[in-house]
Amino acid sequence: MxxxxxxxxxxxxxxxxxxxGAKNEALQIISAVMLTPEKVTITNIPDIVDVNLLIELLGDAGVKINRISRDTCEFQADSIDLKYMETPEFKKKSGKLRGAVMIAGPLLARFGKAFVPKPGGDKIGRRRLDTHIIGFEKLGAQFVYDADDNYFRLEAGNGLKGTYMLLDEPSVTGTANIVMAAVMAEGFTTIYNAACEPYLQQLCKMLNRMGAKISGIGSNMLTIEGVKYLGGCEHRMLxxxxxxxxxxxxxxxxxxxxxxxxxxxxxxxxxxxxxxxxxxxxxxxxxxxxxxxxxxxxxxxxxxxxxxxxxxxxxxxxxxxxxxxxxxxxxxxxxxxxxxxxxxxxxxxxxxxxxxxxxxxxxxxxxxxxxxxxxxxxxxxxxxxxxxxxxxxxxxxxxxxxxxxxxxxxxxxxxxxxxxxxxxxxxxxxxxxxxx
Missing domain, CATH: 3.65.10.10 (Enolpyruvate transferase domain)
Incomplete structure (x- = not known):
């Protein structure tokens, strides 16, 4: 009851x-900690179910989490357990949380493989993942949909390669996920019709502080020069x-x-x-x-x-x-x-x-x-x-x-x-x- x-x-x-703190920003920013083995400190985290579930999920996947207070947390993703993401437990847990799709971009960038549950969350009509998946494919990832498990598996065996893409809709989560994948792709990526919400601007600024090279922040055209490594940083949510x-x-x-x-x-x-x-x-x-x-x-x-x-x-x-x-x-x-x-x-x-x-x-x-x-x-x-x-x-x-x-x-x-x-x-x- x-x-x-x-x-x-x-x-x-x-x-x-x-x-x-902004819920929609939190889901992106917290996923981005998986892009680096170094420590990332985030403040003004909203203490709400969706965000706490995502933090718990990262912890289960091997991210070290030190919750200093309800709104401040240190993350260190230096020993991520990729095998955990193929377990029924991960599939069940991540399927309940819409924000879980946001860890795909960082995992693909850093490890060349990712797993995406079919989304849960709000009942407000169709909320498709096409923008995310097509973006990852354009960067060179292959994806397989496992209908039995309701589950996408993504792999980039030869690494991700920068490219030009025009998004079919300026999806905020789609743009964020593609940006997180592209920051470590080889060469240049241009994303046109990108979302430009403040949440996304915050993510791009944080990634730049970690060593990414993103320009065009705040506009609907982002240009990203891939880098080999991202470091730790501090970030405060809006x-x-x-x-x-x-x-x-x-x-x-x-x-x-x-x-x-x-x-x-x-x-x-x-x-x-x-x-x-x-x-x-x-x-x-x-x-x-x-x-x-x-x-x-x-x-x-x-x-x-x-x-x-x-x-x-x-x-x-x-x-x-x-x-x-x-x-x-x-x-x-x-x-x-x-x-x-x-x-x-x-x-x-x-x-x-x-x-x-x-x-x-x-x-x-x-x-x-x-x-x-x-x-x-x-x-x-x-x-x-x-x-x-x-x-x-x-x-x-x-x-x-x-x-x-x-x-x-x-x-x-x-x-x-x-x-x-x-x-x-x-x-x-x-x-x-x-x-x-």
């Missing part, structure tokens, strides 16, 4: 909150921009005055602007974001008066991970907005729960929803609901915190996968939330 959150809504929250967006939405929905400390403002891209389009006032104060308590917020229209549309795009566009949050926040705004989720099929399948709570939402198709903001005339009602994926889970939590009465959110393992101690941190702001 998994646990649930019991939430009593309607409280105004107040105070400061510090965002955790704050999690999805959490920061979630807290901005939470403040607006609950009419709360919240300061988000150390928000890594320069790395947030278009995120603050999108929340401003919903009418939310926020002030950037140095590296903090201050959200004042607002009675109402009004959704802007486009200049010609037509209804605002908010849609996701690869970076520097708006991240798909925050569309669920924007949708929830719009239910209590004044005005209407069309939410268009282009990048994943099933991300909007939680709106039925918001409709049960009293929100006015028209789900047009699996990708589009029109939200008619009620301007707080009718607060949402508390209900019992279950969370389908990490981001929807937090959106439902935000809805529950603003609703009248008691809500129960089941299946909160999904929330714990991406947000550390979220209940404790919200209680410090004055939220009534408990684990049952």
């Amino acid at each position: 998994s646990s649930a959150f019991e939430v009593r809504g309607g409280n105004r929250l107040k105070g400061e909150i510090i965002p955790q 704050p999690d921009m999805i959490e920061i967006g979630s807290f901005i939405g939470l403040a607006a929905m609950t009419q709360s005055e919240i300061t988000i400390k150390d928000a890594g403002v320069e790395h947030l891209g278009i995120i603050p602007e999108k929340f401003r389009q919903l009418g939310i006032q926020l002030e950037i104060r140095g590296n903090d974001i201050y959200i004042p308590s607002q009675e109402t917020y009004e959704i802007q229209t486009f200049l010609d008066g037509s209804i605002l549309t908010i849609y996701d795009n690869p970076w520097p566009g708006f991240t798909p991970d925050l569309l669920s949050i924007v949708l929830v926040v719009a239910t209590q705004a004044r005005g209407s907005v069309m939410i268009h989720q282009k990048m994943f099929e099933s991300r909007l399948f939680f709106v039925d729960k918001l409709i049960d709570m009293g929100a006015q939402i028209v789900l047009c198709d699996p990708h589009r929803a029109v939200v008619i903001g009620l301007g707080r005339q009718h607060p949402l009602r508390g209900i019992t609901m279950s969370s389908p994926d990490i981001r929807a889970g937090v959106s439902l939590l935000i809805a529950a915190l603003s609703a009248d009465g008691k809500s129960t959110i089941q299946n909160i393992d999904q929330i714990d996968r991406g947000y550390q101690y979220i209940d404790e941190r919200l209680r410090k702001l004055g939220a009534e939330i408990k684990r049952v």
